[in-house]
Amino acid sequence: MISITGLRKNFQSGDHAVAALQGIDLEVQRGEFFVLLGPSGSGKTTLLRSVAGLEKPDAGEISLNGKIVFSTSRRIAEPPEAREIGMVFQSYAIWPHLTVAENIGLVLTHGRSRLSKADAQARIRHALNLVQLDDFENRPARLLSGGQQQRVALARALAVNPALLLMDEPLSNLDARLREEVRTNIKKLATRLGITALYVTHDQVEAMVLADRIAVMAHGEILQIGNPFELYRSPSNSQIAEFFGSINWLHGKVLADGRVDTEIGPLVIAAPRQYEGNVVVGIRPEDVKLVAPSAEVENRLAGNVATSFFLGDHCMSEVKIGATVINFKSLPDDAKTAGAVTVHLPPHRIVVFPDTESKQSLQPK
Amino acid sequence: MGAGLKVKGRWLFVAISVASLLPVLAFLLIIFWMGFWQGSPGDPVVYTLKHYRALFTDGSTYRTLLNTLGFASTTVLIALFFAVPMAWLVERTDLPGKNLIFALATIGALVPTFFTSMGWVFLLHPRIGIVNKFLMELFSLEQAPFNIASLTGMGWVEGLGLSSIAFIMIVATYRSMDPALEEAARVHGLGILRTLRYVTLPLTFPGIIAASIYIFTIGLSAFEVPAIIGMSNKIFTFSTFIFYKIQPQEELPSYGMAGAVSSLLVVLALLLSWGYFRTLKFSHRYAVVTGKGYRPRLVELGRRGWFLAWLFLGSYFTVAKLLPFLLLIWASLLRYFQPPSLAALEQVSLKNFYGLPWNLLFQGAWNTVLLMVTVPTLTLIVCLAISWTVLRSGLKWRVTFDAVAFLPHAVPHLILAIAAVFASLFLLRDVVSLYGSLAILIIVYTISRISFATRIINNSLAQIHPELEEAAFVGGLPLWQVMRKILLPLLRPALVYAWLWMALLCFRELTMASVLVTSQANVTLPMIVWGLWLGGSLNQAAAANLVVLAFMLPAVILYLYFGRRSRFTEVS
Numbered sequence: 001m002i003s004i005t006g007l008r009k010n011f012q013s014g015d016h017a018v019a020a021l022q023g024i025d026l027e028v029q030r031g032e033f034f035v036l037l038g039p040s041g042s043g044k045t046t047l048l049r050s051v052a053g054l055e056k057p058d059a060g061e062i063s064l065n066g067k068i069v070f071s072t073s074r075r076i077a078e079p080p081e082a083r084e085i086g087m088v089f090q091s092y093a094i095w096p097h098l099t100v101a102e103n104i105g106l107v108l109t110h111g112r113s114r115l116s117k118a119d120a121q122a123r124i125r126h127a128l129n130l131v132q133l134d135d136f137e138n139r140p141a142r143l144l145s146g147g148q149q150q151r152v153a154l155a156r157a158l159a160v161n162p163a164l165l166l167m168d169e170p171l172s173n174l175d176a177r178l179r180e181e182v183r184t185n186i187k188k189l190a191t192r193l194g195i196t197a198l199y200v201t202h203d204q205v206e207a208m209v210l211a212d213r214i215a216v217m218a219h220g221e222i223l224q225i226g227n228p229f230e231l232y233r234s235p236s237n238s239q240i241a242e243f244f245g246s247i248n249w250l251h252g253k254v255l256a257d258g259r260v261d262t263e264i265g266p267l268v269i270a271a272p273r274q275y276e277g278n279v280v281v282g283i284r285p286e287d288v289k290l291v292a293p294s295a296e297v298e299n300r301l302a303g304n305v306a307t308s309f310f311l312g313d314h315c316m317s318e319v320k321i322g323a324t325v326i327n328f329k330s331l332p333d334d335a336k337t338a339g340a341v342t343v344h345l346p347p348h349r350i351v352v353f354p355d356t357e358s359k360q361s362l363q364p365k
Numbered sequence: 366m367g368a369g370l371k372v373k374g375r376w377l378f379v380a381i382s383v384a385s386l387l388p389v390l391a392f393l394l395i396i397f398w399m400g401f402w403q404g405s406p407g408d409p410v411v412y413t414l415k416h417y418r419a420l421f422t423d424g425s426t427y428r429t430l431l432n433t434l435g436f437a438s439t440t441v442l443i444a445l446f447f448a449v450p451m452a453w454l455v456e457r458t459d460l461p462g463k464n465l466i467f468a469l470a471t472i473g474a475l476v477p478t479f480f481t482s483m484g485w486v487f488l489l490h491p492r493i494g495i496v497n498k499f500l501m502e503l504f505s506l507e508q509a510p511f512n513i514a515s516l517t518g519m520g521w522v523e524g525l526g527l528s529s530i531a532f533i534m535i536v537a538t539y540r541s542m543d544p545a546l547e548e549a550a551r552v553h554g555l556g557i558l559r560t561l562r563y564v565t566l567p568l569t570f571p572g573i574i575a576a577s578i579y580i581f582t583i584g585l586s587a588f589e590v591p592a593i594i595g596m597s598n599k600i601f602t603f604s605t606f607i608f609y610k611i612q613p614q615e616e617l618p619s620y621g622m623a624g625a626v627s628s629l630l631v632v633l634a635l636l637l638s639w640g641y642f643r644t645l646k647f648s649h650r651y652a653v654v655t656g657k658g659y660r661p662r663l664v665e666l667g668r669r670g671w672f673l674a675w676l677f678l679g680s681y682f683t684v685a686k687l688l689p690f691l692l693l694i695w696a697s698l699l700r701y702f703q704p705p706s707l708a709a710l711e712q713v714s715l716k717n718f719y720g721l722p723w724n725l726l727f728q729g730a731w732n733t734v735l736l737m738v739t740v741p742t743l744t745l746i747v748c749l750a751i752s753w754t755v756l757r758s759g760l761k762w763r764v765t766f767d768a769v770a771f772l773p774h775a776v777p778h779l780i781l782a783i784a785a786v787f788a789s790l791f792l793l794r795d796v797v798s799l800y801g802s803l804a805i806l807i808i809v810y811t812i813s814r815i816s817f818a819t820r821i822i823n824n825s826l827a828q829i830h831p832e833l834e835e836a837a838f839v840g841g842l843p844l845w846q847v848m849r850k851i852l853l854p855l856l857r858p859a860l861v862y863a864w865l866w867m868a869l870l871c872f873r874e875l876t877m878a879s880v881l882v883t884s885q886a887n888v889t890l891p892m893i894v895w896g897l898w899l900g901g902s903l904n905q906a907a908a909a910n911l912v913v914l915a916f917m918l919p920a921v922i923l924y925l926y927f928g929r930r931s932r933f934t935e936v937s
Binding site for chain 2: 052053054080081083085086087089090091092093095096097106107110111112113153156157166
């Protein structure tokens with residue numbers, strides 16, 4: 001559906017060039033909900049805008065629906081209006097001088113399809129019905145709330161029956177509660193209509209809820225592509241592991257028998273041995289288990305609970321093992337909020353990466 | 366800051382504001398009062414309504430009204446014709462050389478209109494204009510094809526002069542618009558032209574209307590073009606009509622008639638200003654601050670498009686600024702004006718420059734420099750006090766201060782000057798002798814710039830959080846120290862920009878000078894040029910004009926270096 005190869009783009013910022021896209025290769029299947037996830041400045045929006053034709057890359061090729069719309073080698077650069085897309089903007093871009101119906105009608109009667117007024121009317125009704133705004137046709141657009149504008153923007157993008165739906169952080173201007181509701185609605189609508197979507201966000205929860213597959217981006221590169229489960233459980237590096245939720249890191253050294261010698265003692269690792277020398281091992285707080293002091297399990301460690309926070313649906317505690325602090329998450333009823341405990345770090349839940357000094361964080365600074 | 370906060374020393378600030386704003390109200394009252402005077406000042410006062418009757422019944426007054434409307438409308442059309450495409454090219458296309466366009470537009474706004482007006486007379490005057498002479502010879506015409514001494518001609522010159530300001534205003538409209546609004550049209554299938562027609566133009570329309578009203582208001586009271594081109598050909602607009610009533614050549618001055626026309630003009634200008642703000646407010650409803658760092662997708666013009674665009678821009682700059690300038694140089698080198706030819710070339714000399722009244726010029730230059738230094742400084746001091754009173758004093762009447770501070774923008778400057786002359790001649794004569802002094806120029810120039818400077822300082826002050834000052838007050842600093850140590854350093858970029866811009870405006874000011882300058886003691890450079898022109902020494906006036914421009918050049922360079930950077934840095 002979307003096929004991108006070798007896409008590059010530099011921005012001139014003052015007197016030095018900033019690489020926004022450093023050779024992106026990407027395939028999106030028909031009917032797939034694909035999310036570009038990354039912190040600001042990662043190049044995700046530039047990539048989306050290049051697909052839309054709103055940004056002109058310096059090199060590479062983009063084809064949509066089997067048709068090449070951009071190619072530096074073939075000197076093709078189709079304008080946005082020639083690409084079969086619908087798009088939802090971060091600011092919604094609802095035309096304030098028109099009514100809700102006119103906002104949708106304009107793209108139907110003067111856009112790619114040039115429908116008659118009557119045909120357009122039916123499509124407007126249908127599109128507004130999809131986003132549950134049936135009675136809003138004659139409402140002036142500037143009188144709409146943020147959430148309603150967002151829905152009109154979605155209706156407008158769907159009304160043109162696009163081969164591909166592009167969305168640029170469409171939920172970032174909504175308040176937290178509404179965001180969850182709209183997120184679910186978009187997911188249901190996308191599944192029902194079977195549309196192909198390319199969706200940009202910096203919010204990993206949003207990405208995990210919506211995506212069939214996610215591409216994690218940083219510094220103009222794709223770090224990893226996978227479904228949400230793969231990214232959470234098998235991150236390809238420590239930054240991605242951190243990006244998808246909190247994790248405990250321990251520094252260590254790979255021993256001859258494959259175990260890793262860390263600050264809290266040698267740990268058994270289930271993952272195949274990939275690295276030698278200095279490594280970091282990571283384990284997520286919810287994977288740390290409390291066990292009986294006599295339990296027959298690997299990686300069993302004795303420690304003391306230092307602090308504990310009750311957060312309603314779970315407890316977050318810090319356990320001190322020697323001088324090292326490990327965070328662990330437990331259900332409120334099982335929680336131990338003080339005293340001596342024994343924790344178990346399941347070997348198959350431990351991830352290992354080489355210990356690079358300059359660990360670049362994916363989190364925005 | 367709550368109204369309860371008693372800041373030490375705030376009454377000084379309020380007092381300065383009151384002292385500087387009271388004359389504005391006094392000037393307005395004087396103008397309205399003047400309109401009911403039967404005789405000349407000095408005669409026993411008799412009140413009458415005859416001037417107001419004459420305003421609408423007398424043929425020549427009525428014609429003046431029509432002239433003014435025609436002149437101002439032409440001005441708007443000409444200014445928009447150049448400004449709108451120029452703003453679109455700069456803001457929405459990939460045209461190269463945008464910094465150059467901004468620099469040229471800024472310089473364009475600074476070139477005095479009396480300067481270009483003279484150039485246009487040499488170009489298109491029916492008797493001496495070289496384009497007319499050339500065309501008449503080429504096609505053996507009986508009559509000159511163009512006549513600059515007409516409403517259309519004058520509107521053309523004024524419109525070209527104001528196109529720079531219109532351009533800067535319309536660029537601001539484009540910038541306040543979310544570029545995603547246009548992109549949304551493009552991605553859903555509307556081409557460049559349809560996007561322009563259905564999205565860009567409707568959305569920028571309120572902004573363009575607001576700019577039109579603004580330009581129209583300036584046109585209504587514009588003085589320089591009608592004075593240079595119209596007056597000697599007996600085509601009067603409001604401003605020259607008023608001037609003529611105050612300083613007639615054959616009859617006695619009629620302050621009453623001038624007062625009546627001025628009152629009408631003031632009311633019109635206030636109504637238009639109200640309309641301007643209404644429209645502007647409407648256009649702000651469309652403005653969206655996206656906070657997104659990206660520039661909108663630029664329309665690719667291609668090489669042919671670049672060529673055509675630069676052809677348009679190049680012709681505009683040539684016609685609007687360069688051509689009048691070249692004509693002035695040519696005229697300054699000749700004793701009698703004639704089209705370029707071999708015979709004319711032999712007569713070229715610097716005699717006009719030698720023959721200039723150099724003593725007067727140096728006196729004028731000295732006065733002008735004094736004005737350039739004192740007026741902006743005084744204005745900034747006064748306006749800091751006003752802005753602080755409006756935004757920070759917590760005073761009950763602070764909104765009124767802001768409204769009065771805006772009046773000098775709406776009220777034509779010529780009328781401010783006439784009120785000042787009237788006051789100095791007939792009300793304050795026995796108290797203080799201001800008539801014919803440099804002091805009266807300083808006072809009126811300062812009052813006329815209060816609106817501009819308070820707008821700039823208000824904008825900057827509003828962005829400084831009051832807690833920054835409150836922290837200092839809590840620490841025990843008195844107000845003047847807070848001003849010196851906290852506000853002034855934070856406001857500095859805005860103050861530097863405003864100071865330089867006002868200094869340049871002082872240099873080119875002819876309108877207010879035309880009634881305020883009455884002696885050699887307070888003569889300014891533009892007045893000397895105008896004096897030569899009115900006296901019929903066109904070629905000498907041209908030479909003097911070039912000398913004045915040469916004096917102005919260092920100030921312009923300073924402005925471009927220090928002032929412009931803070932305004933247009935975002936353009937790349």
